[in-house]
Amino acid sequence: MVILLIIDILTLFPEMFSGPLTSSILKRAQERGLIIFNLVNIRDFSTNKHHTVDDTPYGGGAGMVICPEPVFGAIEHILALRRQISRRRVSLLCPQGRPLDQTLAADLAQEDHLVLICGHYEGIDERVREKLVTDEISIGDYILTGGELPAMVVADAVARLIPGVLGEDTSTEEESFSEGLLEYPQYTRPREYHGMTVPDVLLSGHHEDIRKWRRRQSLMRTLARRPDLFAQVVLDNEDKAILRKVLYDLQGLDLS
Numbered sequence: 001m002v003i004l005l006i007i008d009i010l011t012l013f014p015e016m017f018s019g020p021l022t023s024s025i026l027k028r029a030q031e032r033g034l035i036i037f038n039l040v041n042i043r044d045f046s047t048n049k050h051h052t053v054d055d056t057p058y059g060g061g062a063g064m065v066i067c068p069e070p071v072f073g074a075i076e077h078i079l080a081l082r083r084q085i086s087r088r089r090v091s092l093l094c095p096q097g098r099p100l101d102q103t104l105a106a107d108l109a110q111e112d113h114l115v116l117i118c119g120h121y122e123g124i125d126e127r128v129r130e131k132l133v134t135d136e137i138s139i140g141d142y143i144l145t146g147g148e149l150p151a152m153v154v155a156d157a158v159a160r161l162i163p164g165v166l167g168e169d170t171s172t173e174e175e176s177f178s179e180g181l182l183e184y185p186q187y188t189r190p191r192e193y194h195g196m197t198v199p200d201v202l203l204s205g206h207h208e209d210i211r212k213w214r215r216r217q218s219l220m221r222t223l224a225r226r227p228d229l230f231a232q233v234v235l236d237n238e239d240k241a242i243l244r245k246v247l248y249d250l251q252g253l254d255l256s
């Protein structure tokens with residue numbers, strides 16, 4: 001099996017990753033040799049005798065800032081180690097970065113090598129961003145204590161898009177966001193549970209009816225929960241006809 005992606009994660013708290021990277025699908029992806037996750041402790045690159053990595057901010061203010069030296073040291077070490085790889089992104093997890101979405105995850109999954117840098121405390125000295133970082137990624141408009149959870153989110157979202165990681169028969173193409181819409185409802189056995197039944201069409205074995213039902217459900221869910229997503233979706237004539245009917249049924253609106 002060929003290694004398809006190497007993800008180096010630079011952090012002050014490598015122990016935080018042991019659960020997510022050693023369980024379930026991400027564990028299996030590593031065992032199969034599809035992905036390598038490598039944790040790099042930024043503290044190992046501290047050059048002072050107490051191995052400190054942070055200091056007070058110039059100009060005053062609360063909290064501590066991670067110094068540039070150990071982060072430069074860690075990144076330069078990784079770049080030297082992986083010098084034979086050319087397709088690479090060096091990404092800083094940062095609330096000011098580009099919001100992570102399925103498009104960005106798919107984009108990152110095309111690379112051969114990702115370096116994810118986790119900030120902590122008040123963040124990392126700005127010169128790291130200026131000199132070494134190619135991307136800044138945010139996982140949402142809220143502030144976490146560190147970049148470790150965001151790095152796990154990015155690693156998971158990207159890893160499952162690597163061919164073979166989810167298994168040969170599992171497709172990511174019909175999932176929420178992959179075509180810009182939310183996914184249709186899913187059911188499994190039993191056929192009836194607590195008086196609730198599975199929609200008849202899913203038991204019919206009629207593939208075209210099932211496809212149409214799922215498409216209609218996707219469109220209805222997106223309309224009800226995330227109408228903003230329609231700004232990015234290319235709708236065909238069948239979709240437009242479904243939406244016209246849904247809106248007419250719901251609101252008595254005739255958009256024809």
Ligand SMILES: C[S@@+](CC[C@H](N)C(=O)[O-])C[C@H]1O[C@@H](n2cnc3c(N)ncnc32)[C@H](O)[C@@H]1O
Binds near residue numbers: 119138141144146148
């Ligand atoms: C407490 S935060 C620092 C926030 C920074 N002082 C600011 O106002 O932008 C510490 C670290 O957590 C990470 N972090 C926090 N929230 C994040 C988010 N929403 N997305 C990505 N990373 C985040 C970043 O690595 C950041 O350097």
